[in-house]
Amino acid sequence: RKEVEQDPGPFNVPEGATVAFNCTYSNSASQSFFWYRQDCRKEPKLLMSVYSSGNEDGRFTAQLNRASQYISLLIRDSKLSDSATYLCVVRLSGGYNKLIFGAGTRLAVHP
Amino acid sequence: AAGVIQSPRHLIKEKRETATLKCYPIPRHDTVYWYQQGPGQDPQFLISFYEKMQSDKGSIPDRFSAQQFSDYHSELNMSSLELGDSALYFCASSPPRGPNYQETQYFGPGTRLLVL
Numbered sequence: 001r002k003e004v005e006q007d008p009g010p011f012n013v014p015e016g017a018t019v020a021f022n023c024t025y026s027n028s029a030s031q032s033f034f035w036y037r038q039d040c041r042k043e044p045k046l047l048m049s050v051y052s053s054g055n056e057d058g059r060f061t062a063q064l065n066r067a068s069q070y071i072s073l074l075i076r077d078s079k080l081s082d083s084a085t086y087l088c089v090v091r092l093s094g095g096y097n098k099l100i101f102g103a104g105t106r107l108a109v110h111p
Numbered sequence: 112a113a114g115v116i117q118s119p120r121h122l123i124k125e126k127r128e129t130a131t132l133k134c135y136p137i138p139r140h141d142t143v144y145w146y147q148q149g150p151g152q153d154p155q156f157l158i159s160f161y162e163k164m165q166s167d168k169g170s171i172p173d174r175f176s177a178q179q180f181s182d183y184h185s186e187l188n189m190s191s192l193e194l195g196d197s198a199l200y201f202c203a204s205s206p207p208r209g210p211n212y213q214e215t216q217y218f219g220p221g222t223r224l225l226v227l
Contacts (some may be wrong), residue, residue: 010221032214043201043218087153093216098144098156098167099203099216
């Protein structure tokens with residue numbers, strides 16, 4: 001079982017739709033949580049960090065439930081340019097620890 | 112703003128050859144991470160360095176080695192290459208801890224290695 005699990009999708013949605021991605025992690029020592037975005041054959045780019053209180057950045061809202069070890073990302077008013085793979089990422093506590101990636105959820109926004 | 116630089120961007124090698132990948136972190140970043148992403152896979156952590164010392168080790172094969180130099184750049188040395196080593200190799204860097212520290216890792220554009 002992977003340490004970070006995501007629905008691989010693809011999610012095919014029309015422009016303007018609201019779409020939600022979910023992610024679960026298995027290691028309770030996970031300390032930091034992120035959503036990264038990766039376009040085809042490009043490097044992962046940080047979309048947003050995820051905080052326990054939930055956080056919002058424009059059309060993007062991230063939530064963290066530590067008790068359920070569950071992370072979510074909500075995208076409102078989808079744009080064509082949102083089409084990408086969204087990677088759920090955790091980092092364990094302590095030191096200079098590696099990032100552990102989920103397999104990613106593919107989003108395709110169509111006109 | 113300056114980003115992580117990786118070279119070469121593309122590399123073709125034959126089985127049993129060696130390869131060296133280079134990573135130049137964002138200026139003033141002191142930690143470097145290496146990740147391997149196979150086709151259709153998520154990035155897998157290989158190894159990291161902080162202040163020129165290995166700080167964490169992941170699924171890096173014994174055929175691979177890496178180091179961080181005094182100018183903080185890092186090199187990943189790969190020997191006895193196998194077909195399965197064909198992948199995208201990303202380097203990421205993160206800034207020093209201190210006031211307003213953000214633990215974000217910033218990824219370079221990657222080196223695409225093809226082993227024939």
